[in-house]
Amino acid sequence: MITLTPAYKDVPLVGSPLPEIPLPTNCPGCGVALDREELADRAYVCDCGHHFEMRGEAWIAFLADLDTWTERWSDIRPHDLLNWKLPKPYSLVIDQLRSEGLNEAVRTGTCRLGGRPVWTGVFDFRFVGGTLSIVAGERLARGLEAAASERVPYILVAASGGARMQEGVLALLQMAKVNAAVGRLHAAGVPYFSILTDPTFGGTAASLALLGDVNLAEPGAKIGFTGPRVIKQATYADLPADFQTADFQLARGQVDMVVPRTELRPLLAHLVDLYTT
Amino acid sequence: MSKDDTLTVWQVVELARHPGRPYALDYIRRWAPDFVELHGDRLGGDDNALVGGVGSWAGRTVMFLGQQKGRNFPERVRRNFGMMHPEGYRKAMRLARQAAKFRFPVVCLIDTPGAYPGAAAEERGIAAAIAQAIMEWFWLPVPVVAAVIGEGGSGGALGMAVGDCVVMLENSIYSVAMPEAAASIVWRDNSRKVEVAEQLQITSRDLLAMGVVEEVVEEPEGGAHTDFDATAKALERTLLRYLEALTRTPTEELLQHRYERFRYIDSLIHADADFGPKVGSGPA
Numbered sequence: 001m002i003t004l005t006p007a008y009k010d011v012p013l014v015g016s017p018l019p020e021i022p023l024p025t026n027c028p029g030c031g032v033a034l035d036r037e038e039l040a041d042r043a044y045v046c047d048c049g050h051h052f053e054m055r056g057e058a059w060i061a062f063l064a065d066l067d068t069w070t071e072r073w074s075d076i077r078p079h080d081l082l083n084w085k086l087p088k089p090y091s092l093v094i095d096q097l098r099s100e101g102l103n104e105a106v107r108t109g110t111c112r113l114g115g116r117p118v119w120t121g122v123f124d125f126r127f128v129g130g131t132l133s134i135v136a137g138e139r140l141a142r143g144l145e146a147a148a149s150e151r152v153p154y155i156l157v158a159a160s161g162g163a164r165m166q167e168g169v170l171a172l173l174q175m176a177k178v179n180a181a182v183g184r185l186h187a188a189g190v191p192y193f194s195i196l197t198d199p200t201f202g203g204t205a206a207s208l209a210l211l212g213d214v215n216l217a218e219p220g221a222k223i224g225f226t227g228p229r230v231i232k233q234a235t236y237a238d239l240p241a242d243f244q245t246a247d248f249q250l251a252r253g254q255v256d257m258v259v260p261r262t263e264l265r266p267l268l269a270h271l272v273d274l275y276t277t
Numbered sequence: 278m279s280k281d282d283t284l285t286v287w288q289v290v291e292l293a294r295h296p297g298r299p300y301a302l303d304y305i306r307r308w309a310p311d312f313v314e315l316h317g318d319r320l321g322g323d324d325n326a327l328v329g330g331v332g333s334w335a336g337r338t339v340m341f342l343g344q345q346k347g348r349n350f351p352e353r354v355r356r357n358f359g360m361m362h363p364e365g366y367r368k369a370m371r372l373a374r375q376a377a378k379f380r381f382p383v384v385c386l387i388d389t390p391g392a393y394p395g396a397a398a399e400e401r402g403i404a405a406a407i408a409q410a411i412m413e414w415f416w417l418p419v420p421v422v423a424a425v426i427g428e429g430g431s432g433g434a435l436g437m438a439v440g441d442c443v444v445m446l447e448n449s450i451y452s453v454a455m456p457e458a459a460a461s462i463v464w465r466d467n468s469r470k471v472e473v474a475e476q477l478q479i480t481s482r483d484l485l486a487m488g489v490v491e492e493v494v495e496e497p498e499g500g501a502h503t504d505f506d507a508t509a510k511a512l513e514r515t516l517l518r519y520l521e522a523l524t525r526t527p528t529e530e531l532l533q534h535r536y537e538r539f540r541y542i543d544s545l546i547h548a549d550a551d552f553g554p555k556v557g558s559g560p561a
Contacts, residue, residue, distance in 0.1 A: 086476050087464050134543045141540060163432075165459045168477050169489055172453040175432060176439055176539040179411040184536075187416070203453075205404035206392075206432045211412060225404040225432070226394040230461070234394045244399060254402050 008266040011114035014043050015068075015265065016061040021054060043261045051219055051261055053198065056107060056124035059157045063120055063265070064111035071109040073142055078104060078135050082168050090166040093128065102127045105160065106136035108143040113155070114269035119147035122157040123197075123204070131164035132203050137174025140208065144181035148188040153272050156194045158209035161227075162202015175207035182208050191275035193268060196223050196246070196255060214271060215255040216264070217246035223254070284448075286475045290456065292448035293427050297502035299509065301328055301343025301386040301426065307509040309334045312341065317368060322401075324365030326357045326389070327437075329372040331381065335517050337524075340376035342369050343386035344437060346427070359428070360393040363406035366436050370410050377419050382520055385423040385437045390455050392433030407436040414439035415535060420523035422516050424494070425449045425481075426501075431458070441535050442519045443489070445481040446512065447496040451489070452479040489542060491519070 018040045026033055029050030044052040060069055084090035105127040110119055121140050123130040147154040163171040185192050194212030198221035206225055224244035242248045246258040305312050309332025317323045329342045347353030376383045392403050423440035429451030456474035461467040481493040494515050497504040
């Protein structure tokens with residue numbers, strides 16, 4: 001538990017009103033009937049501690065103070081370089097997701113968090129499993145480079161299955177692209193905070209997501225390199241119930257803390273201040 | 278070369294995995310007969326899937342790092358089929374930092390189906406070990422040349438392939454995931470590996486066309502396994518040519534070039550107007 005001075009208690013729990021997200025009628029944690037509006041004000045965390053999945057725009061609204069979000073490079077579009085057909089044409093997958101209003105697996109931009117300017121990159125798991133693609137890598141690299149040159153702290157929200165198969169080896173190489181940019185952010189002495197949400201795996205975990213100066217995991221989030229299905233297939237291992245959970249990774253030195261979403265913004269504001277004085 | 282134009286993608290995959298194919302130590306011992314192998318990550322472990330050490334090559338001391346497969350079953354097990362644990366990446370970076378200290382260039386030989394997909398690797402932080410290695414290569418102030426000599430599988434390969442130049446042997450492959458894994462991911466059916474292999478574009482010529490590797494090194498008629506000496510000689514000639522140029526490059530220029538090599542690796546898309554303008558590469 002982190003003790004914050006009263007100043008940080010003034011940092012609101014959520015930055016902007018949160019958009020609606022898909023919710024069950026009752027909480028899977030405690031069974032209570034859910035009140036959507038009340039839950040939105042509590043960052044979609046039930047009183048019992050159950051965290052409901054927030055994606056893309058909900059995370060942006062959560063982090064950004066009201067009317068401070070400026071999205072960048074949203075015009076960069078994915079390309080079907082490999083003319084991918086298996087089992088479904090990649091170009092159709094992309095068109096479908098874009099028609100649903102999703103704009104790639106990463107969106108990036110600037111905002112204020114409790115009044116403090118920050119750069120942010122937010123993965124969206126709904127877009128091909130939040131996979132690291134050329135567009136995702138390009139937006140991340142540009143944002144990281146801008147944060148380094150402007151000396152503005154960088155906040156990442158990770159939720160990703162890894163590199164995107166449909167973009168082949170060029171998707172894999174995005175890991176090197178973004179890590180090169182993270183390296184420059186570190187070399188410039190600009191703080192980098194990585195929020196690991198459920199799930200963060202594969203090439204995303206093995207690149208920028210675990211390279212934060214501070215890695216903050218959401219309670220219950222699964223974080224790892226190889227997913228449990230593949231591990232079981234490859235090794236026939238029995239995996240413990242808590243395998244690859246946030247607490248598992250905390251105990252193994254991979255994250256600095258497991259933070260309830262309701263405490264995240266005051267903590268981030270505090271960290272930004274500690275690391276930028 | 279024309280002979281191989283008739284190979285199917287899956288035949289190339291099988292050549293890349295051929296059990297008689299030369300492995301990292303077969304090259305290193307031919308290039309540097311005085312090679313001294315070093316062990317351990319100095320953090321509590323060693324990893325036999327990654328060999329590292331120093332040897333003299335073309336008149337200078339070089340740090341060799343190679344993903345190593347085994348020739349027979351007991352050795353395959355000891356080498357974990359060329360699949361590294363976190364200790365392997367940490368050992369590699371320990372030796373890379375040592376190379377920087379003594380101004381030795383680094384040669385990386387890539388030959389892995391991927392990092393080890395097991396619980397032990399997860400428990401000891403395989404994701405962070407690879408992430409840290411990839412980032413650190415960009416800071417390493419000595420020339421780094423990498424060659425894919427067999428399988429270049431996924432993040433496990435990339436963790437050792439952040440070079441100033443990357444070349445591939447003719448019948449090697451380099452992929453976002455091995456075809457079986459990719460089929461399992463997109464199709465939940467790893468028996469579709471042949472179709473997915475064709476879709477992924479993983480052969481040396483595919484990667485050369487995409488601008489991901491600088492050069493493809495031809496193998497002897499029939500493949501590398503038919504003539505270790507000739508294959509080693511051909512790869513040696515190519516790598517030394519790059520190394521000569523790189524050792525004359527000022528460090529700052531070297532690191533800037535390495536940054537840009539990966540930063541703009543997908544430059545064929547950057548040429549597309551829809552993709553938006555290139556931005557500066559930020560402060561050094």
